[in-house]
Structure formats: structure tokens, C-alpha cells
Amino acid sequence: MTKVLLHTTMSLDGFIAPEDDSTEWMFGYGAAGSLGMETMQRLGAVLSGRRGYDLGNRPDDGERKLYGGMWAGPVFVLTHRANDVPDDPNVTFLSDGIEDAVARAKAAAGEGDVAVLGASLSQQCLEAGLVDEVVLHVVPVLLGAGVRLFGSGGPAPLRKIGGDGVGQITDLRFAVEGRG
Amino acid sequence: MTKVLLHTTMSLDGFIAPEDDSTEWMFGYGAAGSLGMETMQRLGAVLSGRRGYDLGNRPDDGERKLYGGMWAGPVFVLTHRANDVPDDPNVTFLSDGIEDAVARAKAAAGEGDVAVLGASLSQQCLEAGLVDEVVLHVVPVLLGAGVRLFGSGGPAPLRKIGGDGVGQITDLRFAVEGRG
Numbered sequence: 001m002t003k004v005l006l007h008t009t010m011s012l013d014g015f016i017a018p019e020d021d022s023t024e025w026m027f028g029y030g031a032a033g034s035l036g037m038e039t040m041q042r043l044g045a046v047l048s049g050r051r052g053y054d055l056g057n058r059p060d061d062g063e064r065k066l067y068g069g070m071w072a073g074p075v076f077v078l079t080h081r082a083n084d085v086p087d088d089p090n091v092t093f094l095s096d097g098i099e100d101a102v103a104r105a106k107a108a109a110g111e112g113d114v115a116v117l118g119a120s121l122s123q124q125c126l127e128a129g130l131v132d133e134v135v136l137h138v139v140p141v142l143l144g145a146g147v148r149l150f151g152s153g154g155p156a157p158l159r160k161i162g163g164d165g166v167g168q169i170t171d172l173r174f175a176v177e178g179r180g
Numbered sequence: 181m182t183k184v185l186l187h188t189t190m191s192l193d194g195f196i197a198p199e200d201d202s203t204e205w206m207f208g209y210g211a212a213g214s215l216g217m218e219t220m221q222r223l224g225a226v227l228s229g230r231r232g233y234d235l236g237n238r239p240d241d242g243e244r245k246l247y248g249g250m251w252a253g254p255v256f257v258l259t260h261r262a263n264d265v266p267d268d269p270n271v272t273f274l275s276d277g278i279e280d281a282v283a284r285a286k287a288a289a290g291e292g293d294v295a296v297l298g299a300s301l302s303q304q305c306l307e308a309g310l311v312d313e314v315v316l317h318v319v320p321v322l323l324g325a326g327v328r329l330f331g332s333g334g335p336a337p338l339r340k341i342g343g344d345g346v347g348q349i350t351d352l353r354f355a356v357e358g359r360g
Contacts, residue, residue: 012316012338012354013330014194025335126322136192140354142306144334150193154324155205158192165345165352172350174192174320 002106003132006122007039007115008149009169010136015146016119021055026139029168036171039135040067044112047105049121050079053091066117074108076101078121098124123151131176134158138170182286183312186302187219187295188329189349190316195326196299201235206319209348216351219315220247224292227285229301230259233271246297254288256281258301278304303331311356314338318350 008016009026018025046066048056056065066075075091082095092108094101102125105114113133116125125131136149162173188196189206198205226246228236236245246255255271262275272288274281282305285294293313296305305311316329342353 012314012352013334018335134192140338140340142330142334142336142338144330144332144336150322150324152324154193154322155198156322156324158320158322160320160348160350163345163350165343165350168340170340170343170345170350170352172192172345 002044002109002111003113004102004106004125004130005039005113005115005133005135006125006131006149007135008117008122008137009139010149011139011141011143011146013142013144014148014150015143016149018143018146025141025143029139031167032137032169033164033167033171035135035162035164035173036137039113039115039173040071042113043071043073043115044109045074045076045105046071046115046117047076047078047101047121048116049118050077050081051120052118053077053079057086057088073112074105076105076108098128098130102130119147119149119151122149123153126156126176127151127153133161134172134174134176136172136174138172140168140170182224182289182291183293184282184286184305184310185219185293185295185313185315186305186311186329187315188297188302188317189319190329191319191321191323191326193322193324194328194330195323196329198323198326201327205321205323209319211347212317212349213344213347213351215315215342215344215353216317219293219295219353220251222293223251223253223295224289225254225256225285226251226295226297227256227258227281227301228296229298230257230261231300232298233257233259237266237268253292254285256285256288278308278310282310299327299329299331302329303333306336306356307331307333313341314352314354314356316352316354318352320348320350
């Protein structure tokens with residue numbers, strides 16, 4: 001059954017991007033664990049916020065592409081600016097709210113999962129009770145400032161269902177309690 | 181050689197206490213990994229903030245005692261209120277700043293390590309470059325609000341030097357880069 005996942009790289013102090021949106025902070029920690037690839041292979045669709053989409057489509061900025069440019073399946077982008085969307089044949093822009101967006105992405109995902117990307121969208125999905133799993137790659141750095149993954153919704157109990165703590169990056173997989 | 185450690189339990193979203201300072205959120209996740217006990221066994225002294233000390237010494241509030249009441253070695257408490265300290269034979273109150281407090285705790289620790297407890301003190305020590313290691317027990321819960329362990333100091337690169345991801349609680353041990 002299709003699950004809705006938050007899937008992101010996060011600093012130890014909870015940021016998914018520094019203030020300047022640069023990405024260097026997440027690289028240089030050796031071989032990745034297997035959880036990232038396994039999670040990507042389970043995906044059937046990706047749902048991103050508009051900010052993340054725009055960041056990923058600036059010229060000469062390949063590192064911000066979804067999954068480093070390796071994702072070739074359906075991509076949905078939720079935006080408030082329905083009349084101001086680029087002509088992108090690989091993306092379906094949606095503007096009818098979070099519930100609709102998740103439903104559309106799930107329908108497109110078939111037997112696969114839906115990855116929700118971006119802090120604002122992740123927080124909205126968590127608060128709406130739409131998230132089944134949280135998959136994190138925790139980088140051993142304190143950024144101190146930037147975009148926080150988690151907001152003030154909560155408390156929300158989780159249950160750890162996987163992960164890998166061997167490398168510098170700590171992979172963690174949680175089920176949201178009361179879901180699935 | 182004596183190391184200065186931050187040692188705390190933290191929610192996945194970075195809080196060491198909820199807004200009401202209750203402690204129930206950190207219990208009920210099964211057997212602890214070995215890192216907590218190993219860390220405690222390496223200690224020679226504990227340095228706490230005043231807020232944590234006061235919380236730990238309210239009547240009928242044993243859970244907030246340092247290490248659940250198991251710590252019997254030297255305890256130092258840094259406080260701005262030097263003229264308003266309780267008569268506690270087990271504690272040395274200090275008011276000459278963070279550098280002095282850490283130096284005093286290290287001197288008392290002998291060959292052991294110094295655990296720094298409390299968010300404010302931890303952030304001060306990090307920003308002053310006094311921390312050698314960060315030891316965390318990450319609880320699978322999103323608290324959403326409360327007392328954050330890490331502040332806006334940074335960025336600070338870390339290097340993972342240990343941990344255990346098997347149980348519900350994820351144990352993580354980091355060296356602060358450029359130290360030791």
C-alpha cells in the first residue's frame with residue numbers, strides 16, 4: 001500500500017538548509033547507507049513545495065535537483081501561484097490544497113510510495129495527519145540557522161522501524177504512530 | 181585526558197524538555213543502549229546550569245535528579261545568583277563565568293570526563309569552544325516546542341565517533357571537529 005514519507009537530509013540541529021540554501025554542508029561524509037537508495041526505489045511519485053522546485057530549477061544548480069537528478073517518475077508541486085507556473089512537461093502543478101495534492105500524488109504512485117519534500121509542505125502534511133513515515137539522513141553538523149524541518153505541531157510520537165548508524169551520516173526511519 | 185561532553189536526551193526535533201518540563205516523553209522506549217552507561221562511567225564531574233539544578237531539587241521530583249539519582253561524584257552548578265544558593269553539601273556553586281566553571285569541573289574530574297548538562301550551559305560551552313564531545317540519546321518523538329539543546333551558534337562540524345541505532349532510542353556520539 002502506498003505510504004506518504006517525509007524524506008530528507010537534516011543537520012543534527014534540525015535544519016534541512018542553511019540560510020543561503022547552499023548544499024555543501026551535506027556532502028563529504030563518505031559512502032551513504034542503503035536507506036536512501038531503498039527509499040528512492042520504493043517511490044512512485046514525489047510531491048514538492050514551490051520553493052524547493054524553484055531552487056532546483058535555477059541555472060547551473062544541479063545539486064538541488066530532486067534526488068540529484070536521478071528521479072524520473074511523476075513530480076507534483078503544490079503552489080499558491082497557480083497562474084504563475086513555468087512550462088515544465090515533467091511536473092504537475094497543483095493548487096487545491098494539501099489533501100488534494102497528497103491524494104493526486106498517491107494516485108499517480110501506483111504501488112509505490114510518495115515522498116514529500118520541503119519543510120513547509122512536510123509540516124503541513126504532518127499537522128494534517130497525512131504522513132506515514134519519516135526517513136532522515138542526519139548529517140554530523142550543527143548549522144545553527146536556516147530552514148527547520150519540523151515545526152511547532154506536536155507532540156507526535158514516532159516508532160523507529162529502521163536505520164543505519166554505522167557511517168558518518170545516521171539514517172533513521174520512523175513510522176508515525178497511529179498510521180498504517 | 182579529561183574531555184568535556186554535552187550529554188543529554190533529546191527529541192528528534194531537538195528539544196531536551198517540553199514547555200512544562202515534564203519528563204514522561206523520554207520513557208517507555210525499551211532497554212537503553214550501552215552508550216549512556218558507558219558515558220556515565222567515564223565521568224569524573226558534572227557541571228549543570230542553575231535551572232536544571234532547581235528543577236532537580238523540587239520536592240517529589242526524583243526523575244529530574246542528575247542521572248536519575250545515580251551520580252554520586254562532584255557536582256558544580258553555574259549560577260548568576262551567587263548570593264541565593266541553597267545549602268547543599270553535595271554541590272559547589274560557581275559564579276565566575278563559563279571558562280572558570282569548566283576549569284574547576286575538569287580539575288575535580290581527575291582522569292574522568294566532565295558532563296555539561298542543560299541547554300543554556302551547553303550552548304555557552306559550544307560557543308566558547310569548550311566542548312570536546314556531544315553524546316545524545318535521541319527519542320523517537322516530535323515535541324514541537326520546549327527547550328532546544330542547540331542554539332544559533334555555528335556552523336560547527338562534528339565527527340561521529342560512536343553510537344547505537346538498534347533500539348528505539350538512537351545513541352549518537354560525536355567529536356567536535358578541531359578539538360582533541
